[in-house]
Amino acid sequence: MVTIRDVAKESGFSSTTVSIVLNNAPLARYIPAPTKKRIERAAKKLGYRPNLFARSLRSKRSHTVGVMVFDMTDPYCTLILRGIENSLYQSSYLPILTDVHNEGSRFERYLEMLLDRRIEGLIVLANWLFLDINLLADLEKSSIPTAVIGCELKTDSISSVIVDNELGGHVALEHLHSLGHRKIAFIRGPKTLGDSAPRWKGVRSFAQVNNLELDPRLVVDLPESRDPISGFEDGYKLTEELIKRKRPFTALMAFDDLTAFGAIRALTKAGIRVPEQCSVIGFDDVAPSALYTPPLTTVRQPMEVMGNMTVSIIVDGMNAVLEKKTTGAVHRKVAPELVVRESTRGIL
Incomplete structure (x- = not known):
């Protein structure tokens, strides 16, 4: 594994200077552009990759979003997950996907594990079981931007996206x-x-x-x-x-x-x-x-749209946290669309 010291040796600069440049630390603005380019070229040549875990510990950011699905085998989930994944990718966030298997105990354990991994946001793709086993209270305790898809909520702390x-x-x-x-x-x-x-x-x-x-x-x-x-x-x-x-x-x-x-x-x-x-x-x-x-x-x-919309709400919430702003929950209903194929026809 290529380290900061390897890049320092290749570029001819000290490990401290290399670390400041590659981590884009505040002091990097005082380092001349030719020096930065030389260090970056050396890092690229050696195939250096930053230790994101260590960086996240320093910055207190993980750039991850938990995605909890109640039943992965439900065909309803497929396009919603595609919308979520695509939007998170474009926003440079990594989804951590869990399948709850319609079990309340598994939901609680996975939620605990996701929070232990310091996710910055949480998306829950719910079904009828979500409210049946009253898991809303667990989510409200998480204190991170959270949105639920497929379940109409009226809370001030958890956002929701549903079809009309x-x-x-x-x-x-x-x-x-x-x-x-x-x-x-x-x-x-x-x-x-x-x-x-x-x-x-x-x-x-x-x-x-x-x-x-x-x-x-x-x-x-x-x-x-x-x-x-x-x-x-x-x-x-x-x-x-x-x-x-x-x-x-x-x-x-x-x-x-x-x-x-x-x-x-x-x-x-x-x-x-x-x-x-x-x-x-x-x-x-x-x-x-x-x-x-x-x-x-x-x-x-419009399942993919619902996934995209939910990520937009979560990203706005995470940005508000970084800016130390307070935001309320967002509740949106999406209009459905009639798709006429061959299983219906007029009475002759």
Whole structure:
């Protein structure tokens, strides 16, 4: 490993002068430019790399941001993580990624480990379990800039970024209604999930304004589950249940894309063609949606944008800490977008 002494020997200057230049210490401004260039050339020639750990101890900065994900296998996470990683890279911060596995004890231990490593900011990609096990208090104790994605918060200390679920529910039903569908089945989200109520509120508000009757016999709820992939199986089973109720419907609105995939599978098995006999719409726009058969019409969460936005909030917070300024939490809702593909069509 190349050291300061090696660079000093190669450049012909003292170790003290080399250290001042390579660490860009305050005294570096008094060192002539030719001297700096000679030292920098020597360092480059030898392949010198600064000891960032030692430097962080001196500066009390780590240039790291903790990123806690509740379940890495959830397809919802992929694009959000891409947005987070890309924005942190552009801001010269290193993400430290942890997967909580939907376990409260693991969350607490990882949080402790991240804080021990002196992260400067924290991003949590939450799901329904986040509030269910009441981990908010642990985050509030951390006293570093913190933001949560996917969970609406009303605190003054922790920022949040979510999609506008109410608008998303409104947009999804508006699309089906515009195609002439009036007998519509709904697979709602789990009752304990924070996204479920506002999304259903958007559905009800559109129905009320447009005098659309919502048949309670065509409404079912997803069960609670820690497995994000379970939406496919649950969507399949609940759609089979809807078909068995013998209540005709020409369209189905699923809580998310995986549930929609399961619904399409059940409809196809029952001999009901999608979209010719029944239109299906999802929510999220996870990667397989465009590749499914038929390609899924869905309401897109701008997930990469949400990741970028969260990093922007965190970086602003970290800069405020460095400048010894006080800033409050930032809470943002992002508008979803309708993506029309081939799983919906007008009634002939």
